[in-house]
Amino acid sequence: MSDEKEQGLARGLTNYGDRDFSVYLRNSFAASMGYSREVLKKPIVGIANSFSGFNNCHRHFPELLEAVKRGVLLGGGLPLEFPTISLGEVFLSPTSLKFRNLMSMDTEEMIRAQPMDAVVMMGGCDKTVPAQLMGAASADLPAVQLVAGPMMTSRYGDERLGACTDCRRFWGKYRAGEIGEPEINDIEGRLATTAGTCAVMGTASTMACIAETLGMSLPGTAAIPAVHADRLRAAEASGLAAARMIANPIRPSEVITEKSIENALRVLLALGGSTNAIIHLTAIAGRLGHTISLERLNELSDTTPVLVNLKPVGSNYMEDFFFAGGVGAVLRELKPLLHLDTVSVTGETLGDRLEQDPGYVDRRVISGADAPLEPVGGLVALFGNLAPRGAILKRSAADSSLFEKEGRAVVFSSLADLASRVDDPDLDITADDFMVLQNAGPKSDSGMPEAGYLPIPKKLSSKGVKDMVRISDARMSGTAFGTIVLHVAPEASIGGPLALVRTGDRIKISVANKRLDLLVDEAELERRRAEWTPSIQPLDERRGYDRLYASEVTQADEGCDFEMLKPVS
Known part of the structure; x- marks a missing residue:
């Protein structure tokens, strides 16, 4: 009656204390789905x-x-x-x-x-x-x-459309006032078809x-x-x-x-x-x-x-x-x-x-290694006192003119703060400033959303600003683009250096040197660190999966997996 090879339905039997009974019972219930005896083998x-x-x-x-x-x-x-x-x-x-x-x-x-x-x-x-x-x-x-x-892909006039890079491109035009509501509504129905x-x-x-x-x-x-x-x-x-x-x-x-x-x-x-x-x-x-x-x-x-x-x-x-x-x-x-x-x-x-026949290759889409689109890879990790465990920049989708730059930080303490102030006409910001978003990493209440693609403030986008340096412990969609530093580790929510940045601080980015540094002396940072308090919801106020996630999720450089899911050594 039993299958000693433990293959098929005989694998991983439900334990009733009698192996043959377990196989018998399982086969009987499987048969109720209309399978023949031969199929069940x-x-x-x-x-x-x-x-x-x-x-x-x-x-x-x-x-x-x-x-x-x-x-x-x-x-x-x-x-x-x-x-x-x-x-x-x-x-x-x-x-x-x-x-x-x-x-x-x-x-x-x-x-x-x-x-x-x-x-x-x-x-x-x-x-x-x-x-x-x-x-x-x-x-x-x-x-x-x-x-x-x-x-x-789809079409809008004579343009090809595909979610979701074109979603962001046209949304940027809408925010800048280059297209109106009828156009953005039309595009909305054509992006993903x-x-x-x-x-x-x-x-x-x-x-x-x-x-x-x-x-x-x-x-x-x-x-x-x-x-x-x-x-x-x-x-x-x-x-x-x-x-x-x-x-x-x-x-x-x-x-x-x-x-x-x-x-x-x-x-x-x-x-x-x-x-x-x-x-x-x-x-x-x-x-x-x-x-x-x-x-x-x-x-x-x-x-x-x-x-x-x-x-x-x-x-x-x-x-x-x-x-x-x-x-x-x-x-x-x-x-x-x-x-x-x-x-x-x-x-x-x-x-x-x-070794097999490579077939046709369209060099307009896939370049040869002897004539690449860019000589170095699309992603780079940055380190420094602002990102001791690293941060990620997609340099292939960024403005290289911003790769070696020092700027003034304009800080948003949370996603709610960003949403409430980014389009305020009185926001003190210029295109040379660095936008900084805090408390959007894996341990934050927001759970590390794709919010690193910070919107260019309307007061700048309406004047034609298309890109500026943006830094956060969040992620961004793979369809997004811009000079955007992401996955800053350790994150602000657990007291990483990102949490200590204040509006007006100077930050220096150097892609050539793979550096991201906060130009504030260590004594001042120690003073701020002593004053810092966490803003995330305490574990004992959480329940279910939310509690499990908050207690187990690791930092970005460890893959944001759960500590308990790593293999037992």
Whole structure:
């Protein structure tokens, strides 16, 4: 009666004190779903489905799910779908990052608790892919990541539109009075018109490319548009690959290694990808005991060129990247810099993959390494007395004329303070000042939202100011742009140096020297430190997940994961 191989429904039995009874009872209930006895003997591929009515990026998942199931059946497995939390970026309050770790726990525990021999994880929207990869890394069951794919672009007059870099571009024009309410309302309905993730190299697309580079997604699948038939074929192939791994297991711990993580960092830098990816990749790596050093990031950045001409760094969209050659074309350009002995869920090494016919490459979208868009990587970490543990600048999306600058700080103590004063006509601010936002980091009550893209005050934007130095412990969307310093660690809410900045202080930024310094003498800083009191809600006034999050979340340089979710040494 029992299956001693502990495969399929015989895995991880519910404990009633009688193993054979547990198998008997489980089979009887499974039979109520209409499965034949022969089908119930099959190995199982679980399908973690993050479809939700609150996640527009995943609107096409019902169709994608059927293709995954088809692939599992072709591989001789039984596909069993199960739901998990879904994180729709713009539908969550206070911010999606706060719930990434919760989704990772949901994913990990459902993979671990339910009887499956391998798993396909369906995600796409910004935090869903990192959450699934974190959960899969911790569960360490053979797993394949299937991403949603980017949406297609739309049109406004003779302009192409794609969420969400164009959202910000037109909103900036609206705030500056360059377009009116009828135009912004028209644009609102044209920015996101298909299923899929943002059409630019934002966080979702960056994480899709990272998943492929790590080897957790099938080669060539990161950039396929959500509505393209190839996306369904990728889903089928992912199901088949998962089924094949039952007989020849390849676990996430074998795929996500120090070498593959470094490869992923190289690709991130060459893409001019999202700053959020540093936090997510750090968290994914941390689940397997690997660390990411921001000093090492800088070493890689100084030797990795920007190759991809996509918004917000360039002018093209994800559909162009797909047709231009996608991640494979980027990997081939970076080949001399990569570790080629890393392995993917297919079982092949990166070196084996890159020996295959490269196919067509559109150099208008993906530059050759001998003629890069920029000679150094898109991201850089800054250190100094204002950011002892580091801060991140997306230099590929910034104004280089602001890279070596000293300015006066104009401080906003919170998001509420920013909202109430940023457009005050009497705000004392000039384009040469540095805008500073405090108390928006991971431990803050706001939970580290994408608020680092501080709006240019109307009194300046109306005069044509497009960019200025902005500094915070918050994040920003991967679709955003500007000279914006983010992830300052340690954050203001726990008394980091950012908490000590006062309006009128002088701050110096030097990208060349990778420095961010508050030009206030140490004696004055000590006086301010002695007067500082925390503004965050005490733990004993919180409940549920909010309390768990507040007590366990780490700083940005540690990936904002929970301390308790790191591997036990």
